[in-house]
Amino acid sequence: MIPKTHPTWLFDSSPIExxxxxxxxxVRFLRALKHPKSKATGNAFQxxxxxxxxxxxxxxxxxxxxxRIVKRVPILLPRGNRKTxxxxxxxxxxxxxxxxxPSGEAVAGAADRKQAALVYKExxxxxxxxxxxxxxSKLLDSRYKITSKYHGSTFESLSSDGKTQHxxxxxxxxxxxxxxxxxxxxxxxxxxxxxxxxxLVILASTAGAGREHIAWVQYEQARRIARGxxxxxxxxxxxxEASADEDWRDERVWFRVNPGLSCNPPYQSLSAMRDQAxxxxxxxxxxxxxxxxxxxxWADNSVSPFVDMGVYDGGADQIDFDKLKSEPCWMGIDLSQxxxxxxxxxxxxxxxxxxxxxxxxxxxxEQLARRETAGYxxxxxxxxxxxxxxxxxxxxxxxxxxxxxxxxxxVQQIGVDPKGANPTLNxxxxxxxxxxxxxxxxxxxxxAVHELERAIVAGQxxxxxNPVLRWCFENVRTVDTADGYKRFHKGKSEHKIDGAIAAAMxxxxxxxxxxxxxxxxxxxxxxxxxxxx
Numbered sequence: 001m002i003p004k005t006h007p008t009w010l011f012d013s014s015p016i017e018x019x020x021x022x023x024x025x026x027v028r029f030l031r032a033l034k035h036p037k038s039k040a041t042g043n044a045f046q047x048x049x050x051x052x053x054x055x056x057x058x059x060x061x062x063x064x065x066x067x068r069i070v071k072r073v074p075i076l077l078p079r080g081n082r083k084t085x086x087x088x089x090x091x092x093x094x095x096x097x098x099x100x101x102p103s104g105e106a107v108a109g110a111a112d113r114k115q116a117a118l119v120y121k122e123x124x125x126x127x128x129x130x131x132x133x134x135x136x137s138k139l140l141d142s143r144y145k146i147t148s149k150y151h152g153s154t155f156e157s158l159s160s161d162g163k164t165q166h167x168x169x170x171x172x173x174x175x176x177x178x179x180x181x182x183x184x185x186x187x188x189x190x191x192x193x194x195x196x197x198x199x200l201v202i203l204a205s206t207a208g209a210g211r212e213h214i215a216w217v218q219y220e221q222a223r224r225i226a227r228g229x230x231x232x233x234x235x236x237x238x239x240x241e242a243s244a245d246e247d248w249r250d251e252r253v254w255f256r257v258n259p260g261l262s263c264n265p266p267y268q269s270l271s272a273m274r275d276q277a278x279x280x281x282x283x284x285x286x287x288x289x290x291x292x293x294x295x296x297x298w299a300d301n302s303v304s305p306f307v308d309m310g311v312y313d314g315g316a317d318q319i320d321f322d323k324l325k326s327e328p329c330w331m332g333i334d335l336s337q338x339x340x341x342x343x344x345x346x347x348x349x350x351x352x353x354x355x356x357x358x359x360x361x362x363x364x365x366e367q368l369a370r371r372e373t374a375g376y377x378x379x380x381x382x383x384x385x386x387x388x389x390x391x392x393x394x395x396x397x398x399x400x401x402x403x404x405x406x407x408x409x410x411v412q413q414i415g416v417d418p419k420g421a422n423p424t425l426n427x428x429x430x431x432x433x434x435x436x437x438x439x440x441x442x443x444x445x446x447x448a449v450h451e452l453e454r455a456i457v458a459g460q461x462x463x464x465x466n467p468v469l470r471w472c473f474e475n476v477r478t479v480d481t482a483d484g485y486k487r488f489h490k491g492k493s494e495h496k497i498d499g500a501i502a503a504a505m506x507x508x509x510x511x512x513x514x515x516x517x518x519x520x521x522x523x524x525x526x527x528x529x530x531x532x533x
Contacts, residue, residue, distance in 0.1 A: 005226035005239040006256065009053070016056045022068070022098070023060025027052055029097040030089050034129035039265060043129055048263040051086060054238060058200070059099070067198075071234040074203040074222035076241050079293045080268040081260040083204045087174045088122035090202060094172040095155040096127075096136055096148050103152040106172035109190060111180040113159040119176060120144035120157035160186040169197040179208025179215035187214060207241060207292050209299030216298070241296035248291055249277055257295050306449075306476040306488070306500070307456045315456070316465030321358055324348050324409075330513065331414040332438065332505025333402075334498040335421055336362075336393045341385075343472075343498040344402065346409060347506035349514075354460025355507050359469045359499050360405060362398060366391035384468045399427040406433055412513065415505045438505050446485040448508035449478075452500075453486070455507065463503075472499030 018024055033045035040046055047055075061069045077083040087108060093099045094106040110116040123146060127133040138147045144157035155172075160181040173190050181187060193199070208215050222237035224230040240257045242248065251270075260267025273294060280287035288308050291297040329346045336342040344360040363376065365387040379385045386401070388394045402424075406414070415438030416424055428435040438444060455461040463469055476497050478486045488497055488504070 002256070003239075003241060003243045004228075005223050005237065005241065007226070007238050007240070009057075010050045010238070010259070016053060016060055018056060018060035019062035020066060022062065023056035023058075025098045026055050026059040026093055029093055030055065033089060033092070033126050035085070036125045036129055045089065045126070046263070048259075050259045050263075055090075057236060068200065069233055070200070070236045071198070072201045072203070073236045073238060074219055075238040076205060076207060076219060076296050077238075078240065078258050078296050079206055081240070081258055082267050084118050084122050084176070087119050087176065087202060087204050088126060091119065091123050091155045091172065091174060092126060092133075092146075094200075095146055095153050096133060099172075100148060100151055100153045101171045104154075105168055105170040106153070106155040106174075107168065107170045107190065108155070108157045108174035108176060109181075109186050110157065110159055110176040111182065115176060115180075116144055116157040116159040119174065120146075120155075123155060158186060160184070168193050170199050171197060172202070173199050174202045174204065177205045178203055178218065179205055179213055181213075181215075184214060207296040207298045209292065219298075239296075241298070242291075244297055248287075248295055248297075249281075253295065306473065306478050306486075307453060309470070309474055311459070312456055312461070312463075312470065312473055313465075314459050315462040316470075317462065319356060319358070319462060319464040321464075324356065324358075326410055328410050328412050328513075330412050330506050330509035331406075332502040332507075332509065333414065333416045333421075333424070334502040334505075335417055335419075335424060336364075336498075340367075340393075341496050341498050342388075342393060342398060343502045344405065345469075345499065345502035345506045346405075346411075347503070347510045349510050350460070350462065352460065354458070354462070355455055355510060356462045357469075357503050357506060358464065359466055359502070360401070361385045361468050361499065362388050362393075362401070364388050364391055364393060379468050384466060395423045395427070399424065402428070403431055403433075406431075413509050415509055417501070417505075438509075442485065442487060444508075445487050445504065448504040449486050449488060451511050452504045452507045461507075466499075469499040469503070472497050473503075476500050 016023065027047065030045055030047050034043040035045045036043065038044055038046055058070050058073060059068060063069055075083060091106050091108060094101075094104070108116070108119040110119065120141075124139050124141070127137055127139065127146065136149055138149055139145075140147070146155045148154070160183055168189070170190070170193060173193075175187070175190070178187070194201070203215075203218055205215065205219075208219075219239070221230070222235060222239060225232055225235050226237040226239055240259065242253050242257050246253050251274075254270075254273060255261050258268060261270060276286065276290050276294065280290040287310070288299065292299050327348050329348045331347070332345050334343045340363075342362040346358050348356045350356050361379075361384065363380070363385050376385065380387060388397045412434065414428060414433060414435040416428075416435060417440055418425075418437035419440070421437065425435055425437065452461070476488050478488065488501060
């Protein structure tokens with residue numbers, strides 16, 4: 001189903017208001033430019049119809065005072081659709097062209113210095129193709145800065161990891177790949193300048209990953225406006241993205257999401273996209289990249305996703321857990337420190353080199369009303385989360401439930417995160433249960449994460465489709481250790497990963513049971529030699 005956010009107005013013949021002729025003036029300026037890579041006669045800058053209509057829509061409509069109505073343009077374009085070229089041309093429009101302001105500033109922000117160089121080099125390359133522009137401007141390559149000799153207006157490309165930039169009053173702000181900015185100091189500084197200079201803000205990006213970043217907030221607002229759920233004429237959403245339920249192999253989807261494929265000559269290689277898609281059918285990481293960067297499907301709730309959630313969902317078939325009660329199982333427990341979620345995961349070996357898991361989640365009852373992220377209330381109603389009494393973890397209730405669960409299963413070993421675990425360790429040991437401290441240090445968790453990842457990617461991880469467990473896996477970020485291995489991390493505090501941690505612990509214990517001498521609690525065991533199994 002075609003997303004309602006698709007900018008159909010870019011392709012129809014609907015009239016675009018041009019109150020004072022500013023839209024036409026901007027288009028004429030762009031058409032007068034030259035580009036070093038252009039294949040047109042005289043290296044003419046290629047202004048294709050879709051981008052011409054975009055420029056007219058940004059600069060044409062004006063209010064009664066002659067001010068531009070559009071103030072912010074969130075653009076989502078897949079890779080290869082020349083958004084950097086478009087941004088560079090708009091930067092010149094505001095520095096050397098008819099949108100310039102005497103002594104005005106145009107700035108482009110990027111994730112790092114290398115990325116910042118791209119927009120500047122694109123703009124500088126255009127200038128160097130035209131003697132008139134060369135004579136009218138001064139290029140300072142070391143600072144990625146362009147200055148108009150006649151009007152004092154400037155364009156500068158900045159990196160988000162550089163020095164703070166407070167005090168600027170730009171007339172144009174370009175944010176390149178906002179989702180990849182690791183720090184938001186530059187974003188905060190540029191946002192604070194808006195009240196002073198009322199600039200045009202261009203947010204140009206491919207799809208990102210995760211919902212904890214400011215980029216998600218910006219583009220989600222754009223989606224609401226595009227769908228008609230929010231009215232704001234100052235924001236012009238230009239969102240080329242596929243929906244998650246579309247067939248990503250369908251070339252009609254490719255052409256709809258990538259307007260450059262239909263241009264003459266096309267911006268991208270269709271044969272190269274076909275090759276990528278073919279590879280993506282068998283390589284999960286390639287598929288994830290194809291969806292995100294070629295079709296602008298915003299990735300799940302992780303900035304550095306642990307696994308492709310589509311691959312994870314392959315283990316969602318219904319499981320008859322009653323048949324497993326007498327089979328040996330291993331448990332991992334991730335305890336709440338005070339008032340957060342607590343999770344138990346039991347793991348069985350499936351006899352084929354894989355694993356079957358079942359989770360139990362617990363949340364203090366008085367915390368439930370304060371939870372806004374995810375579907376806590378629905379999960380409680382559907383018995384996927386159990387409420388424990390009070391506003392904080394009730395150890396007596398939890399230990400009672402844990403003993404009940406263990407009493408129904410053939411538990412071989414129980415690993416518990418030792419942080420704050422003394423009450424649980426003592427309670428279980430007093431019941432004669434095989435419990436021990438499962439260290440969360442790299443030497444323990446990296447091998448656990450490695451084996452869990454292997455099982456999921458191999459299609460050997462059955463979980464029955466538990467929605468809370470899926471949410472936890474969706475939230476997982478991975479970070480590389482100094483040794484080059486992976487371990488779990490998370491974004492915002494409300495993005496829980498407890499179930500994924502407990503599952504990794506349980507899987508590791510089950511794996512160790514077939515590998516004598518690899519006991520997870522042997523502090524002298526060298527796990528590194530097993531990391532590439």
